[in-house]
Amino acid sequence: MKLPSILKTYCPYCRTHTEHDVKLEKKGKASSMRRGTRKYNEVKKGYVGSPRTPKKDVYKTGKRPLAILTCKTCKKKQQKAYPSRTKKKPEIK
Numbered sequence: 288m289k290l291p292s293i294l295k296t297y298c299p300y301c302r303t304h305t306e307h308d309v310k311l312e313k314k315g316k317a318s319s320m321r322r323g324t325r326k327y328n329e330v331k332k333g334y335v336g337s338p339r340t341p342k343k344d345v346y347k348t349g350k351r352p353l354a355i356l357t358c359k360t361c362k363k364k365q366q367k368a369y370p371s372r373t374k375k376k377p378e379i380k
């Protein structure tokens with residue numbers, strides 16, 4: 288998947304369409320103290336293995352690229368997640 292290096296899109300801070308610099312970013316690691324993890328640790332208490340059904344053998348192929356857009360006018364950043372999955376490594380033209 289190829290992404291443009293400059294994208295003209297809406298900036299919520301300027302409230303108009305402005306030019307943005309596109310930079311690819313990896314998705315951050317989920318927090319270990321988030322609600323879902325704390326709840327799962329509570330469920331797991333007292334078990335040797337996992338009390339829930341084991342993980343599937345089939346995993347989703349490909350990843351959804353996450354782009355960081357920087358407004359050229361106000362230098363504010365915003366995230367843009369692409370809805371489709373891609374097997375090829377995303378690159379900027």
Ligand SMILES: [Zn+2]
Pocket residue numbers: 298299300301302305358359360361362363
């Ligand atoms: Zn802006």
